[in-house]
Amino acid sequence: MKIGVIGTGNMGTILISSFIDSCAVIPSHLTIVNRSIEKAATLKRQYPSLNLVKSAEEVVKKSDMIFVCVKPHEYFPLLKKIRPGLKHQQLVVSITSPIKVSELQSFVPCDVARAIPSITNRALSGASLVTFSSQCSEANKVKLLYLMSQISTPIETEEEITRVSSDIVSCGPAFLSYLIQQFIEGAVAETDISNEQAAILATEMLIGMGKLLEKDYFSLETLQRKVTVKGGVTGEGLKVLEAETGEMFRHLIQSTHKKFDEDREGIKIQFKEESRQK
Template sequence: MKIGVIGTGNMGTILVSSFIDSCAVIPSHLTIVNRSSEKAIKLKQQYPSLQVVKSADEVVKKSDMIFICVKPHEYFPLLKKMQSNLKQQQLIVSITSPIKVSEIESFVGCEVARAIPSITNRALSGASLVTFGSRCSEANKVKLLYLMSQISTPIETEEEITRVSSDIVSCGPAFLSYLIQQFIEGAVTETNISNEQATILATEMLIGMGKLLEKDYFSLETLQRKVTVKGGVTGEGLKVLEAETGEMFHHLIQSTHKKFEEDREGIKQQVKEESKQK
């Protein structure tokens, strides 16, 4: 199976590196292009057999499955340029949530799916969110699920919960990293521990906690109960968290969804304008 990646920003680079490092795709079967060639060339320096081309059309001609890793507003102009070279059995894979799979299907004659990765996939772990288009064949479904399973746990996701799922899976590492940094800052400010020491301890705690959950020793709920001794220090800390976090995460989800709706309005307008020009 030959894979193409259009756009080698953060997520495109993660996909390319993870596919190769997991041995899911051999470098010579991977074709990439980026608007600025520097990022693509940097990847080729790391993986010499990787094919770097100069246009999206070249990616289309060389690939069975094409991951589009550009910004949402760039999708439809790109699809218009690509559509004459796309073959019916090829699979386009979007990695963005604001654009519906059905909207992409309306612009191209080939098969369409969505696979939203996470930064955790770089460690060949974590989840990815997969949604299939209405005309996606069983063969391409199997191929995409297999490919994503080599770098993640692929979870099939309905369109209506894609945004909140992405908040948890894709944005979650940034949100939790921020909270851990605040935890470290509080420890450093209030005590004599150094930032370096606190960071090492917090990092090891996170790794250990992840392994406890991965091996199913505890759930999030039971883990909290096991650590909390009645009348102990952990309980006092939890009281502070309960009082001060309040509806923080409710507001976070409201904020991400507000931005999502703004993006959706822009996409709807773009789809309408592009449809008129067909």
């Protein structure tokens, strides 16, 4: 299977590197392009047999499955450009949540799907969110699910919960990293521990916690209970978290959904304009 990737920013690069490192795709079966050629050239130097081309149209010609890894507002100009070269049996895969698969399906002559990756996929771990259009062939569904299963646990996700699912799976590592960094900085500010020492301890704690969850020794809820001894220091710390986090995470979800709604409005305007021109 020949894979194409249009856009080699953070997520595009994660997909490319993960597909190759997992042996899901050999480099010579991958064709990439990026608006800034130097970003793509860096990947070419890392994986010499990658096919680096000069245009998105060339990616379409050489690929069975095309991952579109550009910003939401760049989608429809790009799709308009590559649409004439798309064939019925090909699969276009979006990695962004603001554009619905039904919108994509109405705009291109081939199968479409969405596959939202996470930075955790770079370690061939974590989840990815997969949504298929109603017209997507079973053959292309199987191919995409297999490919994503080599770098993640693909979870089929309904359109209605894609945004919040992405908050957890894709944005979550950034949110939790921020909280852990604040935890480290608090420890450094209030005690004699160095930032380096605290960072090592926090990192090892996270790795160990992940393994406990992975091996089903504990759930998040039972982990909390097991560590918390009645009248102990953990309980005192949890009281502070309960008091000070308050509705923080509700506000976080509200904020991400507000930005999502803004992006959706821009996409809808673009889509209506492009539809009138068809």
